[in-house]
Amino acid sequence: MLELKVTDHLYRDPSAPVAERVRDLLARMTLTEKVGQVNQRMYGWDAYERTADGHRLTDAFRAEVATYDGMGALYGLQRADAWSGVGFADGITAADGARVADAVQRHVMENTRLGIPVLLVEEVPHGHQALDGTVLPVNLAVGATWDPELYEAASAAAGAELRARGGHVALVSALDLVRDPRWGRAEECFGEDPYLAARLTEALVRGMRTAGVAVVLKHFAGQGATIGGRNSAATELSARELHEIHLAAALAGVRAGAAGVMAAYNEFDGLPCVANRTLLTELLRDQWRFEGIVMADGCAVDRLVRLTGDPVSASALALNAGCDLSLWDACYPRLAEAVEQGLVAEQTLDTAVARVLALKFRLGLFDEPSSHAEAPGDQRSDPSELSERMARASITLLANDGGVLPIAPAPRRIAVLGPNADSIAQQIGDYTAPQRPGSHHVTVLDGIRSAAPPDTEVTYARGCELVGGDLSGVPEATAVAAAADIAVLVLGGSSARSGDTVFDSNGAAVVTSANPVDMTCGEGVDLADLRLPEGQLALMDAVAATGVPVVVVLVQGRPHAVPDLPGTAGAVLSAWYPGPWGGRAVADVLFGAAEPEGRLPVSVPRSAAQLPVFYNAKDHGYRGYVDQPATARYAFGHGLSYTTVGYAPPRLSRARVTPDDPALICRVSVRNTGERPVRETVQLYVRRLSGGASWPRIRELRGFARLELRPGEEADAVFEIDADTLGSVTRDLGLAVEPGELLVETGPSSDRTQGARLVIASSG
Structure with a gap:
């Protein structure tokens, strides 16, 4: 436990109202200290290094604290993934998390003039993105559950994990909608509908708050409406479209008690969101009465230099618009210059600093400086059990025309085929930490083998690669299928990053024809063609030609445009990215131990050529294209069961x-x-x-x-x-x-x- 600095300053008095404590502390701060409180420029993994005795704080971290005599927030102290380069060899495990977080907090509070604690901000896209963090199904799978109560429980469990490891603030995607499934970040959305997204956003905020975690909701606003499904591209949103479609989830989250929102990369009405005063101040503050923080997306403020011509004026533009806390940029460190040059009033800076300080007071960081905290209330729910329950609830039966599901009576031999049948990495989605070797995770193949009756033989062949048109494995898979009573063909996509992945400055994957990797989804991985890759389609046709009954299981982070399947597949399941235990959930549904409960949170198109295909378009009575229908292959809300x-x-x-x-x-x-x-x-x-x-x-x-x-x-x-x-x-x-x-x-x-x-x- 850290020892508080004993002073008679009002801001140290836990019985004083937060507003008075903020006012007292702010009056004591220098301009340099104020600038430090609105900066979050350091990557957390650069703040420590692993040694033979544990972890030590780096000189770079100590220098960063000394530069501003404090630190507003530290991003991703415990983040682990291919972009950060952090793994089990050098990262922070669950056993070490609270200890390292305490060391960070101790240094900041004991080595600065005013002893202001630091916010420890972590990514929680679908579970804490840290070593040993429990991975939940991705948001698109959450949307398919249509179950806010279950998601609230899972969010509370994830928040409890984060809090126990010393984290304070969770960054969670919730506000984006899948208006164009070509967008690689579709998996981070709850779906295409504002009402469904609003109910799940409320559940997320309630769950995290139960665990004592502050939530910053991403991304505000309209990022899912980028033109052509291109990541970080322009939008052509009208104010009406913004209000009718893209603000409902944000308003619901604000009303539920979200601590902050993250300003999106996209522009609205010609200005990037991080510089858009209409959004960040006039709407969010003046109309909605939001009192939390606005955080910039990574390096978003730096992009404003193209508008302003220099970093100092770019920082002033964002601060004047209403952005309180930066992320990784080089502009906000120069806010003191902006104040001195008269580009922004010091009172405006004070307002932003006050919001950051108020969050720290509300989280109790001044009064309970130890980063490790027990979540309030009963938070002993098993996150892995909740992850599996969510996976099971999300599985959506799209078609069962052949009546082949549930699998019964017990077949003599089941052929399990396809590139997604036996890969944990390809069923857990983007923004996940490395999984501990030897962990008890369940692929679809594992799940089927465990669930099959004892006298049933389960055979396996990969058949094809995830991407490309290499058909060399198709003959073997076809032979395996022909010898079986039923074939389960596990197809779809992957957001799995690897050491070979090239990254942009903000962590998005860079996947091009010159830099191909086995990713078909995830941030930076947008598709023009939504069809399954050539090899997967060829494998499907070849297996169907054997005459064996075929069940297609789609493990995916976006709705792929599936072909018309009568005569090819007797049943189709969408499992989205169901998480590490999703294979058991899929098997339970295949064998009828669980009923399919999922409902589509997004419309499934027939082809990319017919986009947009969301169900709640304007009602102009359009009849459709000459060469194909304008309707979705499977409509929003669709999902079959094993009964009528x-x-x-x-x-x-x-x-x-x-x-x-x-x-x-x-x-x-x-x-x-x-x-x-x-x-x-x-x-x-x-x-x-x-x-x-x-x-x-x-x-x-x-x-x-x-x-x-x-x-x-x-x-x-x-x-x-x-x-x-x-x-x-x-x-x-x-x-x-x-x-x-x-x-x-x-x-x-x-x-x-x-x-x-x-x-x-x-x-x-």
Whole structure:
């Protein structure tokens, strides 16, 4: 435990209000110390080195602290991956995390004039990105669960791991939407829909806060709308599109208590988000009353030099816009010059510093300086068990036309084929730390071998590589399939980075035709063609030609444009990137030990040529292309089960409401008409038929509920409809219930709904 500096300063008094402590401390700070508090320029892995006796702090870290007589935040102290170059040979394991974090905090507090603690900021994309950190399924898989309660529990468990190792702030992708699945970062999104993303963002923030962790939500705002699915590219967002689609999750996260948001790389209305005062101050601060911090994305402030001409004025542009804390850039260290030159007022700097200090006070860092902390409440849930539960809940049955699933009766021989059948690296997604050798992880092949009946032989052949058109392994795989009773073909993509991966300055992978690697997804890995690679398609055709029943399992970080599969595959499962234990979850669904529960959080296109294909497009009555339909191959919300389910039309408690009194109840009767139990996700959509301030969308998700039904059982899903359900974006970009006529629709997916008319009459 660190010892506090004993003084009579008010900021040291734990009983004083946070605002008063901030005010007292700020008044004592020099300009240099203030600049230090808004800087986060050091990579955490450069702050220590491993020795025979453990870990020691580097001279570079000590010099960084001395430069500003303090440190605002230290990024990624425990990060491990191919970009940082940190692994088990030189990194910080779970056994060492709290000790090294304490050493960092001790040095900062004991060797600076005011003893201001440092924020330890860590990446938590889907679990703490550190050695021995539990890996969760990627966000797209989380979206497929449609289960905020489960995700809240998993987030709390991940937060507890982070806090126990000394971390304070979790950086988590939550705000981006998959509006173009060519974008390599699709796996970091909860899906294409703002309502679903908002509910999961709330769950994330609640879970992390339960564990005593501050959450910074990435990325604010509209990054998923980049043109052509190109990472960090321009957007052509209108203000209306931004408000209708891309801000809902951010607003939900702010209301749930997020500690911060990260300004995105993309521009809005001609200005990068990190320099956009309209977003960071007028919207976030003035309208939403957000009091947390705004953090820049990595090196984003440096990119502003192209606008301003020099680093000093670039730093002033970002600070004046409302960016409180930098990340890795060379501009914010020069903020003192910007103040001295009159480019930014010192009061503006004080405001940013005050927000950083307030977060440190709220986290208790001044009063409990030890970095290691027990999460408040009962946080003893097993993160690995929650990871596997999420994987199982995310698996989505897209097609079962041949009725080959669940696999029964027990076959004599199962052929497991494909490049993703036996690779942990290819089922855990981007931004993951190296996995400990010998860890008990489960590939799809492992899972099938364990779940198969004792008298069933499981054979395996890779068949083809992940990318490219090498067909040399296809004959062997075809022979293995021909000798089996059923073939499970595990295809898809990979975001696995390696030592051969080349990286950009911000850690994004650089994958080009001149620098090919076995990655088809992840940051920096955008695709123009969404089809599966040539070798995978050839393997699928060759195996199908044997006549053996085929099940395709897609392990992927984006919705690939799958071909029309009748006659090729009897069933198709999407497992997304299900995490280290995902192979067991896949096997449970294949053999019927678990029912498929996942529902698509994103539309699956027929081809990249038909994009965009998201379900909630503007309703202009477009008929489609001449050469192919404009509809998705599988619609948003789609997901089959091993039974049949019937829906009655929705019933409204009122057929007419007013903007001042919009409350009503919607009920829909759902019956399990099959022979197996089901956990059905009942979806509620709103479709505007007339009225409103702007042209309506085809339909918009506004609610969902789960029903667990035994065979033959019927129950009602009940939705409480209010102003939030019926509200829309007005001409002045506010939210209101507008007069007109709506359809309140319910169903199992966005393309299979039944509606009841609702009139919203003018209050006058």
